Amino acid sequence: MEAGDIQGEMLNKTLVVSAPGKVILHGEHAVVHGKAALAVALNLRTFLRMSPRDDGKIFLQLPNIGVKLWWDLVQLQPLLDAFPDRTELKPPTPEQLARLKEFAGTADGPGEIHDVATVAFLYLYLSIAAKSGVLPSVELLVWSELPTGAGLGSSAAYSVCLAAALLSECSVVGYPLGEGQSLARWTEEELDVINKWAFQGEQVIHGNPSGVDNAVGTWGGALRYQSGKITPLKRVPTLRILLTNTKVPRSTKALVAGVREKLLKFPAIMEPVLISIDAISRECEGVLEAMADDSSQGHYSVLEELVDINQHHLDVIGVGHPALDRVCQATAALGLHSKLTGAGGGGCAITLLRPDTPPSVVETAVRDLSRCGFACWETDIGGPGVCAHALPSLKADVVKVLNGI
Ligand SMILES: Nc1ncnc2c1ncn2[C@@H]1O[C@H](COP(=O)(O)OP(=O)(O)O)[C@@H](O)[C@H]1O
Ligand SMILES: C[C@@](O)(CCOP(=O)(O)O)CC(=O)O
Ligand SMILES: [Mg+2]
Incomplete structure (x- = not known):
């Protein structure tokens, strides 16, 4: 695919999405080895704002960890060779990750946290581009109320937000927020697609995740998770x-x-x-x-x-x-x-x-x-999973950060 060769359809408007962190009540680590875990959504969320650009560039801002990067689409385009459009999602390969890490040039940068977040973004951006045939010129800002790297699922909330926004922008799923609405959610089928792609982001960040965190980030509420099976807990x-x-x-x-x-x-x-x-x-x-x-x-x-x-x-x-x-x-x-x-x-x-x-x-x-x-x-626990928002309907402090102020 050439940078200017757009095959798919782009949404081409500003998107605002959020996803919750989580608390695991029981089952952390065991769940990686096929055992059950019980997890609930937290009232602390990660927010993402993505706006279209018309200059063929991509801007990524991650204020929680001090990342501010940009690339030209023509620089990213050769990397697509490493991302064949597969119908079935496969775990990231060591070769793909090494190539992205080298491209991001973070080897001599400020360290692991920045590398991982940047590579997870590039991985999702390029895999979704390869799938949809769309290489959108956009600027993204992701900011979280969650502490990063503290056990509250910030990596999953980050991956869920990226997946929901990029899949919507590339029209792999619809964007649910209609005119005049302040909040909307995707259909069950679309949530399933978002969850599967968010799991890919978690694979980049965690190596071998169970999938429980991205499931809570996507579906919210309280759930039992075992070997990919998600069972909502209705009477908590x-x-x-x-x-x-x-x-x-x-x-x-x-x-x-x-x-x-x-x-x-x-x-x-x-x-x-x-x-x-x-x-x-x-x-x-x-x-x-x-x-x-x-x-x-x-x-x-x-x-x-x-x-x-x-x-x-x-x-x-x-x-x-x-x-x-x-x-x-x-x-x-x-x-x-x-x-x-x-x-x-x-x-x-x-x-x-x-x-x-x-x-x-x-x-x-x-x-x-x-x-x-x-x-x-x-x-408070048990909040909603991934949501699309009208920016003005969010709390003033969140609006401020998402506006880059
Ligand atoms: N808001 C965010 N902005 C940028 N990167 C983030 C953000 N939230 C999470 N991450 C990425 O996820 C990593 C933390 O993931 P992890 O070690 O699984 O801890 P936890 O998921 O418990 O917060 C961070 O090092 C960073 O790379
Ligand atoms: C340890 C584990 O069970 C949960 C990790 O959660 P967190 O990244 O520490 O928020 C790993 C997993 O389930 O993928
Ligand atoms: Mg994590």
């Missing part, structure tokens, strides 16, 4: 969750690779731990369902025990961290129960609160955890 009670970001940096890709190594080294020891984590997810799902009809306090004791057991398991598979231990200890001193969430090794922990946990206990927990240098807040 309103859970109160305290989130703590230890601010210890870590990479999901490295942690997932570490667990795989341990599993290969000690299969007879590690596989039973993963089986037990799977059983915890199933037990938790049963309890959550029972709570929809009966809100007795006994259910909370079981949920708390499951949190404690799983935290120990996650330590055993090597994804704990002293900072996460401090969260568990500080909250245990107040009778609360915590576990890491996401890839661990630092990043975030969740603390389960009961409906009647007194405000004074929550305030003390927040104070104690803040004194450790952690960020800590009570959060």
Whole structure:
């Protein structure tokens, strides 16, 4: 395909999309090895604004990580050789990734975080261009309320936003926002397409993702995920969750690779731990369902025990961290129960609160955890998946960032 040789149809208007982060209640890491995970959408989102240009250039701005790049379409066009239009989506090959990394020229740049985000963008842009026959000249700005690299699925929210916007721009899916609407969602079939492409972005960022994070980013709400099968949890009670970001940096890709190594080294020891984590997810799902009809306090004791057991398991598979231990200890001193969430090794922990946990206990927990240098807040869960927005309908601070102010 030549840069000027447009075969497909372009949408050619400004798109604004958002996707939520997530909290994994149970099943992180085990889900990479075919076990079940329970995950819920967070009320913190990633936003993307994409506008057409008429100068044959592509601009990419990622203010969370200080990336500001641009390319000419004629520079990108030769890279399409590495992206044959396949009907079936295949994982990125090491050759494709090496070529994109070399092209992005980030080898002597500010490091892994920037490389990965840029290469994930280029990978999705070029694969969708190869599929649709459209190589659009656009400027993109992606900004997130989520901390990046902290276990709350920022990589998946980033991939979901890119997939939704690029697929819409190249008319692989429709753009659902009509005239006068402030918010709209794609059809179930289109969401399925967006989710599959977002998984490709996660493969670039994580190496070997399970797909749970992009599923929550796409569908929102609460779901059970196992080996690609997404089951919405319809009867989840309103859970109160305290989130703590230890601010210890870590990479999901490295942690997932570490667990795989341990599993290969000690299969007879590690596989039973993963089986037990799977059983915890199933037990938790049963309890959550029972709570929809009966809100007795006994259910909370079981949920708390499951949190404690799983935290120990996650330590055993090597994804704990002293900072996460401090969260568990500080909250245990107040009778609360915590576990890491996401890839661990630092990043975030969740603390389960009961409906009647007194405000004074929550305030003390927040104070104690803040004194450790952690960020800590009570959060809402179960928000919507990927959405298209009219820019003026978003919160003023988000509009400001998306306008590049
Ligand atoms: N808003 C964003 N802007 C740019 N890159 C992002 C953004 N959110 C996530 N990323 C990419 O995802 C990576 C973090 O992914 P990961 O290690 O899986 O952590 P998590 O998904 O838990 O936040 C970042 O290093 C960056 O490359
Ligand atoms: C560890 C894992 O289960 C979740 C990773 O989540 P996060 O990138 O830390 O937000 C990996 C995966 O499911 O792909
Ligand atoms: Mg991630």
